[in-house]
Every structure is written in structure tokens, then in C-alpha cells.
Amino acid sequence: MSILEEITAHKRLEVEALQRSRPLAELRAGLRDLPPAKGLKFSEALSAPGVSLVAEIKKASPSRGLIRGDFDPAALASAYRKGGAAALSVLTDSKYFQGSDEHLETARRSCDLPILRKDFTISAYQVYQSRLLGADCVLLIVAALEQAALGDFVSLAAELGLDALVEVHDEGEAARAVEAGASLIGVNNRNLGTFEVSLETSARLAKMLPAGKLKISESGIGTYQDILTLGGLGYDAVLVGEHLMRQPDPAAAARKLMTGVSS
Numbered sequence: 001m002s003i004l005e006e007i008t009a010h011k012r013l014e015v016e017a018l019q020r021s022r023p024l025a026e027l028r029a030g031l032r033d034l035p036p037a038k039g040l041k042f043s044e045a046l047s048a049p050g051v052s053l054v055a056e057i058k059k060a061s062p063s064r065g066l067i068r069g070d071f072d073p074a075a076l077a078s079a080y081r082k083g084g085a086a087a088l089s090v091l092t093d094s095k096y097f098q099g100s101d102e103h104l105e106t107a108r109r110s111c112d113l114p115i116l117r118k119d120f121t122i123s124a125y126q127v128y129q130s131r132l133l134g135a136d137c138v139l140l141i142v143a144a145l146e147q148a149a150l151g152d153f154v155s156l157a158a159e160l161g162l163d164a165l166v167e168v169h170d171e172g173e174a175a176r177a178v179e180a181g182a183s184l185i186g187v188n189n190r191n192l193g194t195f196e197v198s199l200e201t202s203a204r205l206a207k208m209l210p211a212g213k214l215k216i217s218e219s220g221i222g223t224y225q226d227i228l229t230l231g232g233l234g235y236d237a238v239l240v241g242e243h244l245m246r247q248p249d250p251a252a253a254a255r256k257l258m259t260g261v262s263s
Helices: 003-021 024-032 073-082 101-110 124-133 147-159 171-179 200-206 224-232 250-259
Strands: 052-057 087-091 115-118 137-141 163-168 184-188 214-218 237-240
Touching: 003 124, 024 124, 052 073, 052 250, 073 087, 073 101, 073 250, 087 101, 101 115, 101 124, 124 137, 124 147, 137 147, 147 163, 147 171, 163 171, 171 184, 171 200, 184 200, 224 237, 224 250
Parallel strands: 052 087, 052 237, 087 115, 115 137, 137 163, 163 184, 184 214, 214 237
Antiparallel strands: none
């Protein structure tokens, strides 16, 4: 069993438990009283000229263990905003990434940047839940979903006023993302089988992503030269987590990554 299969199997059990404690009908009722989202949509924030930064709030990962001990989602969100990030990504998976829904809610209160809920979406329940938590975008991993569910979740997200970042790892998944109607496509440079990371994945798949799609490169990005290279390949944004999370000054690290200039 791959790590993704292990995570999604656990996630199904987790979502089943959530549905027993708070049924989907209750989530839908809660949405009726929710005010419209304010500020830029996630996709709009990444549409500015040049390469935009999606800065990630992530405490740990299965492959790297604990990434940041002094973990303060509010301070990190504010630092990323100060450092010029266009949007945030917040890990909410608890078992494998030591994340929580509260981390997203805290970041939402601390910062006005649009937020991606970074989790393993395997049910429509989680899409509704993400809107209630204050997310602006949900993550849909092609490798974790059947094609019908992928298309349904892309449509449901749009219906709820959310963007959907559809994540791919290879050519077949890129074709599936396009077929599902994804307008925001993330290329993950991490091999899910070996955990090896190579920007060559973004270089290879860039040729498959149609014009008019917002393109994000994810994982393994840590230098200004990486930003220049990915911008030259047509990427609109980069999603960076571990590199920034390990820095003593995340705001300064974000500025240096995106401009090449220390401050």
C-alpha cells in the first residue's frame, strides 16, 4: 500500500466519523447563514503578472517528520503576508501532518490572504466543510480520486464559491485534470512512491497544460533561480512549504525566494 492509499483509507474512516457527529444536512444548513467570501478569490490572487507565491503553513509531513517546532499559525500567516505571499496553504490533516481545522481558522482570522485547505479530499462532505471553515480553495488530488468524483468535486467547489486546485504528478493525471474541467492545476514535483523531488516534473508537464489554465508548481522549490526557471516554463505560481517553514524569519525568506534580494 502506498502512502497516499494509506492516508486516503484513514481519511475515509475519519470522514465517516465526522458525518455521524455532524451530518451533511447540518453543514448545508450552516452555509445558508454564511456571509459571502470577502477579498480576492484564490485564483484571482494568482493571476497577477509574474510568479505568485502560495506560502504553506505545515507543521510536519510523513516523509520529513516534524518541520517546525515553534509552530504558530497566526504568526506564520502574518509573516507570509508581510513577505509578499499572494495566498496561503494550510495543512489540516492531523494524523500524518499534525495539522488541524483550527490552524486554518486561526490563519483566516490573522490574515486576509485567500487560503487553500490542504487536505485529502475524498468526499463531498469535505468540500462543504472547507467552505464553513473559511477556506477559499480545496485540494483535489487526481491520484486519490475516480474520474467521476473528480469532476463532481470540481463542480461542487465552484457551486459553493470555492476554487479547486487539482493536483497531478504525471502525464496521465494531467490529462484527467483537464478532462475534469480544472481551471487551476498544480504539478507536484514529489514522486509519491519514492518521495524524490525533481523540478523536471514541472518542466515535462508544462507542455501538457493548456493555455488559459492557472498553473502552480509544488514541492522542491527553494531558490530564486527556481522561480525564474518555473516562470519561464509558464507557471503562474509556486507552492512552497518546507523551505519557508524551516527558516527563522519566514517573511524575509519569502521575500528572498521571490526576489532574490535579502532584506
